[in-house]
Amino acid sequence: MINLKSSLKWLMxxxxxxxxxxxxxxxxxxxFVTVSGTQFLRDGKTYQYMGANYWxxxxxxxxxxxxxxxxxxxxxxxxxxxxxxxxxxLAISEGPDGSMLRIAPALQQEPGxxxxxxxxxxxxxxxxxxxxxxxxxxxLNNFWPWSGGMAxxxxxxxxxxxxxxxxxxxxxxxxxxQYTAAFYSDTPAMRQYEKAVKSLITRKNTISGRPYTEDPTxxxxxxxxxxxxMNNTEAMHRWIDETASMIKKLAPKQLISTGAEGYTTAPDIxxxxxxxxxxxxxxxxxxxxxxxxxxxxxxxxxxxSTYPTAHKFMIEYLARHAADARKLNKPWVLEEFGIMxxxxxxxxxxxxxxxxxxxxxxxxxxxxxxxxxxxxxxxFWAFAGMGRPVTPGEMWKIGDPxxxxxxxxxxxxxxxxxxxxxTHRIITDYARKMNALSAGK
Numbered sequence: 001m002i003n004l005k006s007s008l009k010w011l012m013x014x015x016x017x018x019x020x021x022x023x024x025x026x027x028x029x030x031x032f033v034t035v036s037g038t039q040f041l042r043d044g045k046t047y048q049y050m051g052a053n054y055w056x057x058x059x060x061x062x063x064x065x066x067x068x069x070x071x072x073x074x075x076x077x078x079x080x081x082x083x084x085x086x087x088x089x090l091a092i093s094e095g096p097d098g099s100m101l102r103i104a105p106a107l108q109q110e111p112g113x114x115x116x117x118x119x120x121x122x123x124x125x126x127x128x129x130x131x132x133x134x135x136x137x138x139x140l141n142n143f144w145p146w147s148g149g150m151a152x153x154x155x156x157x158x159x160x161x162x163x164x165x166x167x168x169x170x171x172x173x174x175x176x177x178q179y180t181a182a183f184y185s186d187t188p189a190m191r192q193y194e195k196a197v198k199s200l201i202t203r204k205n206t207i208s209g210r211p212y213t214e215d216p217t218x219x220x221x222x223x224x225x226x227x228x229x230m231n232n233t234e235a236m237h238r239w240i241d242e243t244a245s246m247i248k249k250l251a252p253k254q255l256i257s258t259g260a261e262g263y264t265t266a267p268d269i270x271x272x273x274x275x276x277x278x279x280x281x282x283x284x285x286x287x288x289x290x291x292x293x294x295x296x297x298x299x300x301x302x303x304x305s306t307y308p309t310a311h312k313f314m315i316e317y318l319a320r321h322a323a324d325a326r327k328l329n330k331p332w333v334l335e336e337f338g339i340m341x342x343x344x345x346x347x348x349x350x351x352x353x354x355x356x357x358x359x360x361x362x363x364x365x366x367x368x369x370x371x372x373x374x375x376x377x378x379x380f381w382a383f384a385g386m387g388r389p390v391t392p393g394e395m396w397k398i399g400d401p402x403x404x405x406x407x408x409x410x411x412x413x414x415x416x417x418x419x420x421x422x423t424h425r426i427i428t429d430y431a432r433k434m435n436a437l438s439a440g441k
C-alpha cells in the first residue's frame with residue numbers, strides 16, 4: 001500500500017530542487033542522454049565518447065566474496081583516468097550455473113527469479129559509475145551461449161537441448177544460430193524474457209534509492225547482444241519493434257538500442273540489415289560491431305600479408321554504417337571491435353604492436369567521422385583490468401577470474417589488461433579527442 005503522506009513529502013522535496021535520492025537529476029548532476037538527428041545530446045551539448053565493453057561489471061560489484069568490489073573500484077578509476085565515459089555491461093544472465101560455456105553465477109538461475117546479490121552488484125556498479133560521470137549501456141539478452149540468453153529461454157520453455165557450437169559442443173554454428181533465432185517465434189520464451197526485463201527496469205537502486213528509470217547513468221537499454229535473424233528474420237524485426245515499444249513505455253527518459261552487429265560480411269545469411277534493424281520508431285540509435293579475425297579476414301600470425309586487406313575493409317565498413325545512419329537520421333556507435341596480441345599470443349605479457357596499430361586506426365576513423373557528426377561513440381572489446389586467465393588460450397571455468405573474454409572464447413583473446421600501457425596511451429589520446437568534441441573544442 002502506498003504511504004500517501006510520505007509520497008507527498010517526497011514529491012514536494014523534489015519540486016524544491018533538493019538532491020533527494022530517487023528525484024530527477026538536479027542542476028548539478030548530468031542529465032539523461034537524448035537524441036537529436038544524428039547526434040547524442042547531454043545537457044544541451046553533443047555527447048560523443050570513448051567507451052569500453054565491461055560486461056563483467058555486475059558480477060564484480062556483487063557484495064562479499066561473490067564479487068570483488070575492491071578490484072571493481074580500481075578498474076573504474078583506471079578507465080575514468082583514460083577518459084572512458086561509457087561502459088557496455090551485461091545486465092541479465094541466465095543459468096543454471098554449470099551449464100556449458102556459461103558465465104556463473106548467473107542473475108537468473110531459473111525463470112523469473114533474479115538473484116538479489118547480483119542485482120545489488122548492479123546497484124553498486126551504477127552508483128560508482130555515476131560518481132565518475134560514466135554512462136551505461138545495459139545489455140538485456142544474448143544471441144550467444146556465454147550468458148544463457150535466447151537459447152536458454154527456449155530450453156526453459158520446452159525446446160530440444162541446446163546444440164552448443166564447436167569446439168566443445170556437438171552442434172554446428174549453423175544449427176546453434178537457427179535454434180537461437182527461433183526465439184523470435186517462441187511466444188513463451190519471449191514472455192519469460194519480458195518478465196525478467198520488466199523486473200530489472202522497474203528496480204530501485206538499493207544504494208542511491210533512485211529508480212533505475214530515473215537514473216541518467218543508464219544511457220540505453222539494449223535488447224540483445226548481437227541478435228541475428230538467420231532463417232527467422234521477419235520475426236526478429238517484429239520482436240525488435242515490439243520489445244522496444246514495451247521498454248520505451250517503462251523507461252521513456254532513456255534510450256533504446258538493438259545491440260546489432262551491423263551488416264557483418266554475410267548479411268543475407270545472418271539476417272542483419274543495419275537499416276531494417278534500426279528503422280523502428282523506438283530504436284534511438286544504431287549499433288555496429290566489426291571482427292576482422294572472427295570474420296576470417298585477418299590472421300595475426302600472418303599480419304603483414306592479411307592486415308592491409310582487413311584494414312581497408314574496416315575503413316569501408318565504418319563508412320558504410322555512417323552513411324546508412326545518416327539515411328536513418330539517427331546516431332550510431334561502433335560498440336565492439338578487437339584484435340589479438342602480436343602473433344596471436346594469448347599470454348597477457350605478449351607485445352601489442354599490431355593491436356596498437358589497429359586500435360589507433362579504428363579510433364582515428366571514428367574520430368574523423370565524429371568531427372563531422374557522422375559517429376557518436378566507440379567501445380573497444382574488452383577491458384579485463386586486473387583479471388588474468390588461469391591458463392591463457394583455454395576456456396573459462398567456474399572459479400576462474402573474470403577477464404574481458406567471455407566463457408565461450410579462449411581466455412586472453414581480446415582482453416586489454418591493466419598492464420597494457422601502450423594500448424592505454426592510445427585509448428587515452430583518442431578519449432581526449434572524442435571528449436573535446438563534446439566540449440565544443
